[in-house]
Amino acid sequence: MAGSASILTFCVGFNKHSLTSAISFEAEGGYMNASMKNMRFCSFLHSNLQKLCYRSTHKSAKKLLDEVISYGIASKSDRSDMLNKVSVLMGYSSLEDLIEQERIHRDSSPDLKEMFDEFDISLACGRFPSIILGNSSIIELYNEQSEQVDLLLGNSCKGYLPGAVGNIWTEPNKVSETWSFLDLASSNVNASLTKEENTSVFPIDSLPRASKSGGNSDATPGSKESDVRTATEPPQVTESDEFNFDLSINSVPGISSRHRQQLDKSGFHTLRKLLHHFPRTYADLRNAKGPIEDGHYLIFMGTVLSSRGIKASSSFSFLEVVVECEVASEAYPDVKKTIYVHLKKYFRGTRFTCLPFLRSLESKHKEGDLVHVSGKVKAMRMEDHYEMNEYTIDMLNKEAESNLQGEARPYPVYPYKGSLSPNFFKDILLRALKVLPANVDPIPNDILAEFSLPSLHDAYWGIHKPCTLNEADLARKRFIFDEFFYLQLGRLFQMLDACGTRIEKDALLERYQKHELNSIAVDEWSSLTKKLLNSLPYALTPSQLNATSEIIWDLRRPIPMNRLLQGDVGCGKTVVAFLACMEVIDAGFQAAFMVPTELLAIQHYELILSLLENFGEDHLKPSIALLTGSTSSKQSRLIREGLLSGDIAMVIGTQSLIADRVEFAALRMAVVDEQHRFGVIQRGRFNNKLYSTSSSLRTSDSSLDHSPDEKTSMAPHFLAMSATPIPRTLALALYGDMSLTQITDLPPGRESVETFTLEGNEIGLEKVYEMMHNELQAGGKVFLVYPIIEESEQLPQLHAATTDFSSISAKFEGYQCGLLHGRMKSDEKDEALRKFRCGDTNILLSTQVIEIGVDVPDASMMVVMNAERMGIAQLHQLRGRVGRGTRKSMCIFVAATAGALNRLKVLENSSDGFFLANFDLLHRGPGNLLGKKQSGHLPEFPIARLEIDGNILQEAHLAALKVLSTSSDLDKFPKLKAELSMRQPLCLLGD
Numbered sequence: 001m002a003g004s005a006s007i008l009t010f011c012v013g014f015n016k017h018s019l020t021s022a023i024s025f026e027a028e029g030g031y032m033n034a035s036m037k038n039m040r041f042c043s044f045l046h047s048n049l050q051k052l053c054y055r056s057t058h059k060s061a062k063k064l065l066d067e068v069i070s071y072g073i074a075s076k077s078d079r080s081d082m083l084n085k086v087s088v089l090m091g092y093s094s095l096e097d098l099i100e101q102e103r104i105h106r107d108s109s110p111d112l113k114e115m116f117d118e119f120d121i122s123l124a125c126g127r128f129p130s131i132i133l134g135n136s137s138i139i140e141l142y143n144e145q146s147e148q149v150d151l152l153l154g155n156s157c158k159g160y161l162p163g164a165v166g167n168i169w170t171e172p173n174k175v176s177e178t179w180s181f182l183d184l185a186s187s188n189v190n191a192s193l194t195k196e197e198n199t200s201v202f203p204i205d206s207l208p209r210a211s212k213s214g215g216n217s218d219a220t221p222g223s224k225e226s227d228v229r230t231a232t233e234p235p236q237v238t239e240s241d242e243f244n245f246d247l248s249i250n251s252v253p254g255i256s257s258r259h260r261q262q263l264d265k266s267g268f269h270t271l272r273k274l275l276h277h278f279p280r281t282y283a284d285l286r287n288a289k290g291p292i293e294d295g296h297y298l299i300f301m302g303t304v305l306s307s308r309g310i311k312a313s314s315s316f317s318f319l320e321v322v323v324e325c326e327v328a329s330e331a332y333p334d335v336k337k338t339i340y341v342h343l344k345k346y347f348r349g350t351r352f353t354c355l356p357f358l359r360s361l362e363s364k365h366k367e368g369d370l371v372h373v374s375g376k377v378k379a380m381r382m383e384d385h386y387e388m389n390e391y392t393i394d395m396l397n398k399e400a401e402s403n404l405q406g407e408a409r410p411y412p413v414y415p416y417k418g419s420l421s422p423n424f425f426k427d428i429l430l431r432a433l434k435v436l437p438a439n440v441d442p443i444p445n446d447i448l449a450e451f452s453l454p455s456l457h458d459a460y461w462g463i464h465k466p467c468t469l470n471e472a473d474l475a476r477k478r479f480i481f482d483e484f485f486y487l488q489l490g491r492l493f494q495m496l497d498a499c500g501t502r503i504e505k506d507a508l509l510e511r512y513q514k515h516e517l518n519s520i521a522v523d524e525w526s527s528l529t530k531k532l533l534n535s536l537p538y539a540l541t542p543s544q545l546n547a548t549s550e551i552i553w554d555l556r557r558p559i560p561m562n563r564l565l566q567g568d569v570g571c572g573k574t575v576v577a578f579l580a581c582m583e584v585i586d587a588g589f590q591a592a593f594m595v596p597t598e599l600l601a602i603q604h605y606e607l608i609l610s611l612l613e614n615f616g617e618d619h620l621k622p623s624i625a626l627l628t629g630s631t632s633s634k635q636s637r638l639i640r641e642g643l644l645s646g647d648i649a650m651v652i653g654t655q656s657l658i659a660d661r662v663e664f665a666a667l668r669m670a671v672v673d674e675q676h677r678f679g680v681i682q683r684g685r686f687n688n689k690l691y692s693t694s695s696s697l698r699t700s701d702s703s704l705d706h707s708p709d710e711k712t713s714m715a716p717h718f719l720a721m722s723a724t725p726i727p728r729t730l731a732l733a734l735y736g737d738m739s740l741t742q743i744t745d746l747p748p749g750r751e752s753v754e755t756f757t758l759e760g761n762e763i764g765l766e767k768v769y770e771m772m773h774n775e776l777q778a779g780g781k782v783f784l785v786y787p788i789i790e791e792s793e794q795l796p797q798l799h800a801a802t803t804d805f806s807s808i809s810a811k812f813e814g815y816q817c818g819l820l821h822g823r824m825k826s827d828e829k830d831e832a833l834r835k836f837r838c839g840d841t842n843i844l845l846s847t848q849v850i851e852i853g854v855d856v857p858d859a860s861m862m863v864v865m866n867a868e869r870m871g872i873a874q875l876h877q878l879r880g881r882v883g884r885g886t887r888k889s890m891c892i893f894v895a896a897t898a899g900a901l902n903r904l905k906v907l908e909n910s911s912d913g914f915f916l917a918n919f920d921l922l923h924r925g926p927g928n929l930l931g932k933k934q935s936g937h938l939p940e941f942p943i944a945r946l947e948i949d950g951n952i953l954q955e956a957h958l959a960a961l962k963v964l965s966t967s968s969d970l971d972k973f974p975k976l977k978a979e980l981s982m983r984q985p986l987c988l989l990g991d
């Protein structure tokens with residue numbers, strides 16, 4: 001969409017979609033370039049909300065109506081809050097959900113898509129592979145809030161915003177009292193740095209560009225620089241020794257004190273911060289070649305013919321700027337013809353009809369000024385005259401002029417930052433570039449050459465002053481590479497730092513570099529491990545065997561394992577982890593197994609006990625304990641004593657395992673199930689539980705590399721498990737130091753779960769109940785999953801487990817219903833699950849507590865209410881609770897609105913957890929895939945996007961390994977070490 005003007009125009013008649021579009025647009029920054037838009041949106045929202053409230057008799061709806069009156073003057077967070085509530089009132093689970101649905105709706109409706117595409121200036125950059133319009137956010141080194149922060153954080157709202165160029169609506173009522181403010185904020189008409197302003201700084205051309213870098217310079221076609229880059233005066237800083245990216249902005253010559261203050265106010269304190277203010281996109285300054293058709297978004301360059309502020313009536317005025325442009329004639333492409341573009345901007349209100357205001361407006365553009373205009377064209381009556389009511393206009397300087405004559409080069413378009421205009425950035429950045437010494441790159445040349453990267457010097461030039469789009473693209477790749485590279489380098493550096501000896505360091509590096517699998521064959525597994533293997537009622541799948549062998553190989557190494565075991569739901573990870581635990585227990589050590597819920601802890605505990613039953617002789621059985629929040633204090637004291645003395649070999653439990661009071665005699669392995677439900681910090685806490693010697697634990701000759709007596713402190717091996725398959729790139733970003741083991745096959749005999757999506761209206765629910773009846777009659781068991789426990793006033797559209805309990809019981813007479821939710825006591829939950837498992841209950845109404853790990857192999861049907869509230873990966877996890885046995889199973893996702901079904905459809909067609917996790921990553925971003933807890937530990941990548949730049953992350957990982965194999969303490973690369981500590985103070989790295 002181009003602007004709220006157009007959105008509101010087509011929203012005149014109320015329908016749900018128009019309100020959705022407007023809210024979605026507003027939330028995504030509709031207000032962001034001109035705060036006065038809120039007034040307009042506010043009235044629109046209010047009037048439509050009134051209509052909604054007639055339909056809803058709910059008290060909260062009325063209250064919301066009162067609140068929305070103040071939308072226009074509310075703070076950003078309050079506005080966000082209001083939009084959220086309106087979204088919920090409309091039947092969406094949240095504002096984010098509304099945007100998601102809106103996007104899907106738009107994508108699936110050709111008409112709407114066309115309408116949106118029409119405004120999409122990404123068309124102008126379609127040929128530009130990696131710079132994505134509106135997505136290259138401003139680098140925030142200091143994290144201060146930019147004026148242009150979207151209402152919604154999160155990725156869901158990015159990706160189809162047209163950005164400043166497309167946003168046009170101007171509501172003059174809020175134009176600042178001082179008209180001088182107008183050029184900066186009153187519209188999207190980009191405030192140009194006027195010639196007068198330019199006089200306060202030295203002429204750019206007097207500043208030299210440092211000579212071309214000595215790095216991998218031939219990777220960048222940067223040699224075709226125009227004369228503006230030539231040197232005539234000595235630079236302020238050219239010696240790379242003296243140079244530092246974190247120098248104050250004062251090192252850039254020729255900045256007036258006013259501009260310095262403005263820069264400072266906008267957070268540009270250092271050269272690095274300034275240089276990382278990247279262009280939002282690049283425009284092609286050559287005038288349109290193809291036919292000029294109504295409604296097309298086009299870019300022209302030309303000279304201003306006239307600029308007039310016209311009073312049309314006592315309360316109505318407009319500005320008309322006419323730009324003369326030369327374009328290729330349609331009939332004869334080689335022949336030029338002249339066209340006239342009329343840029344029009346309207347003002348309503350008596351204040352805007354007075355002469356000084358109009359004069360001030362027209363003086364912004366002078367006759368003969370070279371300008372670059374872009375916007376939606378509409379033919380006027382006169383031939384070769386076109387109108388643009390939604391436009392941006394940029395003043396061009398000499399450089400652009402010379403470009404026009406010579407070879408066209410991409411024209412960088414910068415985002416506004418505070419009161420600083422795009423043109424100001426063009427100017428100041430050119431000055432900053434000129435003080436860059438050629439040899440500033442901390443990354444060694446051979447690494448640059450190996451990964452075909454331009455030097456840093458060339459990359460800065462390439463991104464700010466590219467000669468070609470490829471050059472800009474390559475430069476952008478370099479900056480993404482840097483973001484990933486320093487992250488990986490920091491993590492690996494810290495890991496190596498923790499290794500005591502050279503041998504350990506080499507072993508660690510070798511492990512990362514070797515791609516072939518290292519594994520220990522079953523014959524060589526310890527006797528206890530083999531005993532457990534033989535006690536299993538089934539044979540391991542090839543994948544399970546491989547995974548166990550790989551883990552055991554790691555366990556026999558002198559350095560702590562750090563491995564992520566992942567596989568689809570129900571693939572049998574638990575038993576692999578148990579086998580690994582047996583391996584360390586056999587060697588005389590202890591193992592801890594941490595799971596996110598008590599229910600799961602009990603389930604695992606019961607499973608291992610039942611497997612140990614088959615062991616026969618008692619004295620060979622390791623002693624195993626269960627420790628959760630519900631364990632009585634007496635019992636938990638006994639367990640803690642047992643762990644400290646070494647009498648207990650393995651403990652299964654919840655987060656209580658990492659409580660300070662729990663100490664181990666010889667903890668050698670920590671397993672964390674559903675790793676991403678815990679923060680990375682909790683994982684790190686196991687490392688504090690270093691073992692000390694405990695000969696009492698020794699039950700056989702150790703096959704591990706050394707016994708506890710030989711070494712007194714080593715962090716335990718760490719095995720994380722995840723059934724939300726984390727795409728490899730994400731895993732690398734989250735845990736740069738982790739090895740990955742994947743279980744790729746499912747136990748034999750599993751049939752895929754037949755999946756349906758249905759709208760939760762009366763007809764839909766009747767259908768669901770009918771299917772449930774059929775399943776129960778056929779002897780099946782049904783999970784009925786709810787988003788909340790009790791009905792809530794705030795969330796009237798959500799089904800609730802306890803509320804539905806009696807109606808479901810009545811509906812399914814003759815069948816027993818059970819209830820399971822997080823507010824029940826531990827033994828009540830356990831009992832509810834037990835009854836369901838043994839068949840005493842046939843329907844289990846539950847909340848998402850069952851999402852993780854609950855294993856009832858003969859449960860054959862699942863119905864998920866308000867499925868629209870959950871992510872795809874999460875729904876897949878839930879679905880994994882059925883189809884775990886050999887019985888044919890089915891899953892129904894019920895969504896509150898028809899619109900929400902589209903997103904869920906992917907689950908009907910795929911049961912591949914890796915595919916679905918990738919889908920979630922692409923559509924909702926890493927934050928949503930991982931959930932709040934874990935995504936909080938995701939590093940910030942200002943320009944890289946994990947979901948599409950994954951290959952660069954892999955390269956960065958390899959490059960970091962390469963550097964550290966040459967010099968594990970980075971002493972051979974002092975510049976790199978300095979840069980690393982600048983970017984990521986080493987004490988803050990890792991966990």
Ligand SMILES: Nc1ncnc2c1ncn2[C@@H]1O[C@H](COP(=O)(O)OP(=O)(O)OP(=O)(O)O)[C@@H](O)[C@H]1O
Pocket residue numbers: 538539540541544567568569570571572573574575722723747748852853854855857880884
């Ligand atoms: N090789 C196998 N052959 C047959 N059944 C198996 C095999 N491995 C595991 N199972 C069974 O498959 C079911 C799922 O196993 P498990 O609970 O270990 O899976 P999981 O990967 O941890 O799943 P989730 O992530 O959903 O918790 C269990 O009932 C288990 O007994």
